[in-house]
Amino acid sequence: MPFKILAINPGSTSTKLSIFEDEKSVYNINIKHDSTEILKFEHIIDQYDFRMHAITQSLEKEKIDISSLDAVVGRGGMLKPIPGGTYYVNDAMMEYIKKAVRGEHASNLGCIIAHHIASQYGIPSFIVDPVAVDEMEDIARYTGMPEIKRDSLFHALNQKAVAMKAAKDLGKPYKELNLIIAHLGGGISVGVHKKGKVVDVNNALDGDGPMSPERSGTVPMGPLYKMVFSGKYTLKEIQRKNYGQGGLVAYLGTNDGREIHERIVNGDEKAKFIFEVMCYQIAKEIGSCSTVLKGEIDAIILTGGLAYDEIAIQEISDRVKFIAPILIYPGEDEMEALALGALRVLKGEDTAKEYK
Ligand SMILES: Nc1ncnc2c1ncn2[C@@H]1O[C@H](COP(=O)(O)OP(=O)(O)O)[C@@H](O)[C@H]1O
Numbered sequence: 409m410p411f412k413i414l415a416i417n418p419g420s421t422s423t424k425l426s427i428f429e430d431e432k433s434v435y436n437i438n439i440k441h442d443s444t445e446i447l448k449f450e451h452i453i454d455q456y457d458f459r460m461h462a463i464t465q466s467l468e469k470e471k472i473d474i475s476s477l478d479a480v481v482g483r484g485g486m487l488k489p490i491p492g493g494t495y496y497v498n499d500a501m502m503e504y505i506k507k508a509v510r511g512e513h514a515s516n517l518g519c520i521i522a523h524h525i526a527s528q529y530g531i532p533s534f535i536v537d538p539v540a541v542d543e544m545e546d547i548a549r550y551t552g553m554p555e556i557k558r559d560s561l562f563h564a565l566n567q568k569a570v571a572m573k574a575a576k577d578l579g580k581p582y583k584e585l586n587l588i589i590a591h592l593g594g595g596i597s598v599g600v601h602k603k604g605k606v607v608d609v610n611n612a613l614d615g616d617g618p619m620s621p622e623r624s625g626t627v628p629m630g631p632l633y634k635m636v637f638s639g640k641y642t643l644k645e646i647q648r649k650n651y652g653q654g655g656l657v658a659y660l661g662t663n664d665g666r667e668i669h670e671r672i673v674n675g676d677e678k679a680k681f682i683f684e685v686m687c688y689q690i691a692k693e694i695g696s697c698s699t700v701l702k703g704e705i706d707a708i709i710l711t712g713g714l715a716y717d718e719i720a721i722q723e724i725s726d727r728v729k730f731i732a733p734i735l736i737y738p739g740e741d742e743m744e745a746l747a748l749g750a751l752r753v754l755k756g757e758d759t760a761k762e763y764k
């Protein structure tokens with residue numbers, strides 16, 4: 409009998425569910441949440457009942473029987489900095505997440521929802537490669553302000569999954585490769601994968617790195633702190649300018665890459681320019697990552713939703729193709745990455761780590 413696994417991925421505007429039988433995906437459900445509904449909640453954890461209700465309703469509507477599951481796996485959130493891998497969901501993990509010590513991201517709900525469902529059936533729950541994966545080298549953590557260190561918060565799940573695919577395609581183990589991986593999603597992270605470890609990466613949530621469809625990325629600090637102390641804005645308003653209402657949303661009123669693509673091909677000069685600005689910043693980030701690897705790079709990889717967009721691919725490739733060969737893996741395989749992480753443990757090919 410194959411192992412049956414429910415994978416749950418809470419995103420900023422959706423909750424994705426998949427059922428896997430061993431490596432095979434047999435059901436996929438994408439529950440879209442209206443952003444006005446989501447914005448009503450002050451904290452991510454407050455969305456728990458709302459998302460659980462949506463999940464239960466969807467499973468019932470699709471007549472999906474989850475009584476014979478072997479495990480439930482959720483996307484892992486903003487935990488303490490930890491190495492990559494599969495972890496058992498435990499009380500220490502859920503307590504930490506409930507306090508949102510490192511901040512708020514939809515993925516914080518992954519372990520709690522997975523644990524809730526699994527405990528009804530007496531089966532294990534896991535998370536895999538959470539956004540808190542931290543393999544950074546010390547030199548990458550320092551800034552010019554001793555009080556402030558750089559944090560590793562990024563699309564670890566998809567970056568690691570894509571790295572494994574690239575390793576297969578390049579015919580070399582991940583641990584022998586040097587890769588620069590740019591996840592181009594609602595948020596953007598560009599990671600330096602040095603021989604199997606992400607030794608440097610921009611914090612995709614905290615105003616670090618290129619602007620993205622809905623995030624500001626890095627902005628000059630002088631004007632920012634004048635803005636912060638001008639008395640015109642609340643902390644929440646400033647945070648929204650960085651996260652949720654920044655980047656393409658701030659200039660073009662949408663975070664939808666497909667809509668912007670249509671505007672560009674229909675002659676919208678502003679959309680064309682702002683999109684080019686974002687691609688320029690992504691290319692510049694990749695260029696800066698190339699120095700971390702001292703130019704010894706097997707491949708640059710573009711992945712995430714925007715890697716479907718040929719304008720983005722063209723703009724970025726034009727600027728970085730001199731550095732290394734470019735591989736494109738559009739979209740993300742987070743559901744598969746979650747299920748395979750749990751499956752390796754169920755099959756005894758890997759041991760789940762304990763979060764402390
Ligand atoms: N086929 C496509 N063409 C152009 N842009 C796309 C396409 N698919 C997704 N996108 C855009 O990619 C961005 C991120 O999408 P996605 O990777 O699904 O988001 P997230 O990282 O939040 O899961 C969005 O701006 C989305 O509109």
Ligand SMILES: CCCC(=O)OP(=O)(O)O
Nearest residue numbers: 539561562563594595612
């Ligand atoms: C912490 C990085 C994860 C992230 O930014 O994910 P989304 O782009 O899906 O919000």
